[in-house]
Amino acid sequence: MPFAIVEAHEAGDANKQLYVVPEGWLLDTEQTETILLWPRCDGLQMYKLLTDGESVANTKWIKMNCTVKMINIPNLSVAHGHVSKLKGECIEPSEDTASQVVQKCPTPSPLEEECSNVPCEEDISEQKAESSFSKIHTKTMEIAPASVRTISEKDFFHFLLKVNQKITLLEALVRKITDKVVYLEAQAQMLQSRLNSRTAPKQPMISDVDFKQIDCLQSLESFNEKLLDKEYQDKMYQWLNAQITEVKSENRMIEAIDILFTKRFMTKCSWTGVGRGSEKIAMMRMVNISKLFRRVGTTASVIVNQRMVMMFFMKKLRNAVRRSEMKHLRRSTSHNVPSHKAKTESQ
Numbered sequence: 001m002p003f004a005i006v007e008a009h010e011a012g013d014a015n016k017q018l019y020v021v022p023e024g025w026l027l028d029t030e031q032t033e034t035i036l037l038w039p040r041c042d043g044l045q046m047y048k049l050l051t052d053g054e055s056v057a058n059t060k061w062i063k064m065n066c067t068v069k070m071i072n073i074p075n076l077s078v079a080h081g082h083v084s085k086l087k088g089e090c091i092e093p094s095e096d097t098a099s100q101v102v103q104k105c106p107t108p109s110p111l112e113e114e115c116s117n118v119p120c121e122e123d124i125s126e127q128k129a130e131s132s133f134s135k136i137h138t139k140t141m142e143i144a145p146a147s148v149r150t151i152s153e154k155d156f157f158h159f160l161l162k163v164n165q166k167i168t169l170l171e172a173l174v175r176k177i178t179d180k181v182v183y184l185e186a187q188a189q190m191l192q193s194r195l196n197s198r199t200a201p202k203q204p205m206i207s208d209v210d211f212k213q214i215d216c217l218q219s220l221e222s223f224n225e226k227l228l229d230k231e232y233q234d235k236m237y238q239w240l241n242a243q244i245t246e247v248k249s250e251n252r253m254i255e256a257i258d259i260l261f262t263k264r265f266m267t268k269c270s271w272t273g274v275g276r277g278s279e280k281i282a283m284m285r286m287v288n289i290s291k292l293f294r295r296v297g298t299t300a301s302v303i304v305n306q307r308m309v310m311m312f313f314m315k316k317l318r319n320a321v322r323r324s325e326m327k328h329l330r331r332s333t334s335h336n337v338p339s340h341k342a343k344t345e346s347q
Helices: 043-050 076-086 110-116 126-143 153-199 217-226 230-243 249-260 287-297 306-318 320-324
Strands: 003-008 017-022 033-038 062-073
Touching (some): 062 076, 230 287, 249 287, 306 320
Antiparallel strands (some): 003 017, 033 062
8 A cells, every 4th residue: 555645733723733643544545635643652553553554544633624735656765756846835725726636747757767677665674664663753753643752762772761760670670479389388388387296196006007018010100009099198197107206307208118019129229210231110100109208208397398308319219229239237317417497498
């Protein structure tokens, strides 16, 4: 869709000006006196609309009476050339203006044909578009109506800069709030764990749990499936908790391993299922067993998360062969130096 040159003014403003607009902004291009629809925007959005020959007006835009000076102009370069020629003419319409037929764009001269073949602004590369934007945007701001000529290009970019700064501050605030929420969730779980430890029976009857040490894959998968039952999981936790004497988190999980699994079976397992020269049983697939170990390892001062369980199993299964060959003269314990970092669920 080509461009048109019109003469228009806003309501209450007697000064008429020339505008280069897409023909789609005119209600009727066959009449000399018609309505110009002007978008309610400015800045970069206005520039894109003004330079888009395919742009079509919206009925919610600003309506202005206008006089069509020229239509069917192939591109903006030719249109601005015609505007320069028309600027010296009297803008006030004569009495017989209404009776004139809309002036069509004359047959272009060889020079104009050569200009019309120059690519439009949309086809220019990004680097050239940046330099041409400021020039063309200056022209469009000069001919824009007073209602949309409310902000300069410099003010517009200052406004965008302030918006970006506020967004950055909001993102930092959201991160702080998220950290506090994670911390509060960890504290809530710790309090719940303490409450459960006080209300749960300390010495449940061991005879109530029918459990045999796991020594094969079938028993492992069956145990993992049984732990889906919340009642059975609570029962196993209470049973383990009654037999575990350690206070330190990792030592409690070591005791749980020795109670639940045979030493020989542990040599057939690894966390990922990858072994040296042969495939092993992947403990990472036993999600419910991992959850049970999280409960066993959690104490009044440490909340065990999934990553801590993973690191625990990776270390113990890596040394499973050596542990199976030990004489068991004393109970296995962790020899790690205690970390001074707070261990919470957010880790």
